[in-house]
Amino acid sequence: MLGAVSENPVAQSSAGNAELAAVLERVAAGDQLAFGELYDLTSARIFGLVRRLLVDHAQSEEVTQEVFLEIWQTAPRFDATRGAAMSWMMTMAHRRAVDRIRASQAGRDRDQRIGRRDITVEYDDVAETVEITIEHERVARAMTRLTELQREAVSLAYYGGLSHSELAHHLGVPLGTVKTRLRDGMIRLRDELGVTA
Incomplete structure (x- = not known):
């Protein structure tokens, strides 16, 4: 009885390949x-192979989905005379998993290169101070080109930190007037500083 249940593994394998x-x-x-x-019929084996290579469960699921999408798209190219269906699919899964490993490694290498580069660049405090000073002087000169009302609104809003409604209350003018003064002042500043919109 036991002998009748156990079949030849080669025959089972051939039948499985033919079915696939x-x-x-x-x-x-x-x-x-x-x-x-x-x-x-095949997802457990394909996922198992991918999981052994990638280890990460979520990535393994993603790659397995990619493999089945590729199988769906390339099934017409499968040639049973060149090999077994399961081997064809497992080769595809192996290739996809290895590609994911290479892409992850390339990303880590790139991040490390950028990190090393950023660490080795020395911070030049003097140059930054000079740039800030020059920019501050440019803005101060441009502010003199604004009307008195525009200059007051821009100064209180951007240097004083007042909101539009606080500015309207402080100046005793409607909110729409404040917004118009700020808009016109900022447009003029932009033009004076040569900043493109």
Whole structure:
């Protein structure tokens, strides 16, 4: 009885390959039900291979989805005379997992290069102070080109930190007037400083 249950593993393997090849042929014809069947038959093995390579569960799931998308798209190119269906799919899964590992490594290498570069660049406090001083002088000169009302509104808003409503209350003018003065003042400043919108 026990001998009758156990079959020849080579015969089982051949039958499994033939079944997968037949299902894959239906997938190649665009059969969505066959694709579901193929997924049920192979997803555990494909996910297992990807998981062993990537370790990370979430990435493994993503790559497995990519593999099945590729299987769906390239099923018409499968040639049973060149190899078994499962081998074809496992090769695809292996290649996708290795590509993900390489992409992750390239990203880490790039981040490390940028990090090293940023660390080695010396901070030049004197140059920054000079740039800030020059920029401050340019803005001060440009402020003199504003009308008195525009200059007052811009100064109180940007240097005094007042909101539009606080500015309207402080100046005793309507909110719309404050907004107009600020808008006109900022446009004139932009023009004076040569800043493009």
